Amino acid sequence: MSKRFSLILSLLLIFCCAIFGVAQTNKDAEGHAWWQHAVFYEIYPRSFADSNNDGIGDLKGITSKMAYLHDLGVDAIWISPCFPSPQVDFGYDVSDYENIDPMYGTLADFDRMVAEGKKHGVRIILDFVVNHTSDQHKWFVDSKSSRTAPHRDWFIWRDGKGLGQPPNNWISTFGGSAWKFDSTTNQYYYHYFYTEQPDLNWRNPAVEKAMLDTTRWWYKRGVSGFRLDAVDTLFEDPNLPDNPVLPGVNKQGDPNTDEKYNKKLPEVHDVLKKLRSVADEAGAVLIGETWTANIDELKQYYGEHDNELQMPMDFMFTTVDKLSPPEFRRQIAAVDSAGGWPVYVISNHDKVRSFNRYGDGKNNDAIARMMGAFYLTLRGSPIMYYGEEIAMENNDPKRKEDVKDPIGRTGWPNEIGRDGERTPMQWNTDTNAGFSRKDPWLPVPASYKTHNVATESKDPNSVLNMYKKVLALRHSNQALLEGSYTALNQDDANVMSYLRSYKGKAVLVALNMSSSPQKATFNLADKGFASASLKTLVATPQSSAKGSEVTLEPFGVVIAEVGK
Ligand code: GLC
Numbered sequence: 001m002s003k004r005f006s007l008i009l010s011l012l013l014i015f016c017c018a019i020f021g022v023a024q025t026n027k028d029a030e031g032h033a034w035w036q037h038a039v040f041y042e043i044y045p046r047s048f049a050d051s052n053n054d055g056i057g058d059l060k061g062i063t064s065k066m067a068y069l070h071d072l073g074v075d076a077i078w079i080s081p082c083f084p085s086p087q088v089d090f091g092y093d094v095s096d097y098e099n100i101d102p103m104y105g106t107l108a109d110f111d112r113m114v115a116e117g118k119k120h121g122v123r124i125i126l127d128f129v130v131n132h133t134s135d136q137h138k139w140f141v142d143s144k145s146s147r148t149a150p151h152r153d154w155f156i157w158r159d160g161k162g163l164g165q166p167p168n169n170w171i172s173t174f175g176g177s178a179w180k181f182d183s184t185t186n187q188y189y190y191h192y193f194y195t196e197q198p199d200l201n202w203r204n205p206a207v208e209k210a211m212l213d214t215t216r217w218w219y220k221r222g223v224s225g226f227r228l229d230a231v232d233t234l235f236e237d238p239n240l241p242d243n244p245v246l247p248g249v250n251k252q253g254d255p256n257t258d259e260k261y262n263k264k265l266p267e268v269h270d271v272l273k274k275l276r277s278v279a280d281e282a283g284a285v286l287i288g289e290t291w292t293a294n295i296d297e298l299k300q301y302y303g304e305h306d307n308e309l310q311m312p313m314d315f316m317f318t319t320v321d322k323l324s325p326p327e328f329r330r331q332i333a334a335v336d337s338a339g340g341w342p343v344y345v346i347s348n349h350d351k352v353r354s355f356n357r358y359g360d361g362k363n364n365d366a367i368a369r370m371m372g373a374f375y376l377t378l379r380g381s382p383i384m385y386y387g388e389e390i391a392m393e394n395n396d397p398k399r400k401e402d403v404k405d406p407i408g409r410t411g412w413p414n415e416i417g418r419d420g421e422r423t424p425m426q427w428n429t430d431t432n433a434g435f436s437r438k439d440p441w442l443p444v445p446a447s448y449k450t451h452n453v454a455t456e457s458k459d460p461n462s463v464l465n466m467y468k469k470v471l472a473l474r475h476s477n478q479a480l481l482e483g484s485y486t487a488l489n490q491d492d493a494n495v496m497s498y499l500r501s502y503k504g505k506a507v508l509v510a511l512n513m514s515s516s517p518q519k520a521t522f523n524l525a526d527k528g529f530a531s532a533s534l535k536t537l538v539a540t541p542q543s544s545a546k547g548s549e550v551t552l553e554p555f556g557v558v559i560a561e562v563g564k
């Protein structure tokens, strides 16, 4: 080989590595990538900050809060869909994947938000609604126009079984048949969610290409990853067999069914692998809305060769609604053994807020502090939900006519919808909690007077300051960043405790999940700490550590360094 040729070859190699490799090889000594050290924070854009006082949050509002997010200890924000949308499902019905809804701003505002985020060390994660579009998306408008339209096969069209008879018994999760008859072409189209959310046909390579290209387009614009919406529902059995009918009815009054033919089909994993390889080129992360029923399903979402989702969200903590150390231990052990990087979530825009879910009505603030100290110190990446850090509560509609979320209207009173967990962020004690000068799209609860950023910032024992202290520690303490997880005192029914250890150093976390004072003693000899002497790093006021013993007030917290 000539000298010059080998020089060109090595330059080419370096170039290729720079383009494709760097993002992935940017790992620490433990092989951890940026997202494994990151704290994520979900923003529901309608409700975070309203810059133009029209009652609805916007991108400029988010941009104005970057310093707040940074000081809180957030490394990446996942913004629920902010793309053009008729807002039937408040943004989860997208009519253009490559633009910003005017209600939220412009692409220029988006670029400024990315730049401002960069300044503050806050990355942007977008919400990619992969399963369906809005019925106003130009692809669907074309698709429904005629049986021979170029986009006809981008959605799922079928003949009915007979007059007024849909193709099969599949039920929309938002109520009624999952098939909607369209008289223009005398066929039914399939929608797992609202009728205004037709399912894309991922068996069509053109759909796949368009969707993969969309992710490339946003990566170029500075996005660090996506939260993939509703991935379980990407594929349906093309033969359309009826789903087995189960006893009983759901909250919308529809028969319960086993959704074996239209959910979690194996083909989902092929698409995730493709999305992942595009993400890898950009050093991006994929978070999945994955409703895993068990650890085997969770394992599959990581991919056999770590080639699918880096962060499948399993919602186990949102299903434990009582403070049960044994149940938490069981779930953490299971996730920790799945082989991937754990993801912890306690609230989101579809779930009753953790404040209400775990709260006992009397000690809710103490419980909120304790739950924060809990999931933010586990091994894995947490995804917070805006307002959780100030102990925001659900503000549920009291009357059907006040409900905005359509499922709350069709399902009332069994299903009251998701408005309660989507109310405006509470910034201060001004009107509308400082969110907007105009009445916001959803009302703030009366508790905003005490539970808001300004007031809680001044109180050293507030929920907000507990979150800040724990997040600061999490970013600086190697054992919390990198360390393994070991459950301690597993027979204790009241105190949840564990060790995070890394290279001979360890942090012990002890959490009183009961309403009475507790003590716990730790024997860490078999963990390499012969005479454990605990040194408190973060604790609630009446809780402390001495020697190898921890004293905890009701719902108290001690996070301590283990000395030798
Ligand atoms: C996901 C979203 C939810 C939305 C649904 C349909 O579950 O989290 O808010 O309604 O998908 O897009």
Ligand code: CA
Pocket: 050, 051, 052, 053, 054, 055, 056, 057, 058, 103
């Ligand atoms: Ca606005």
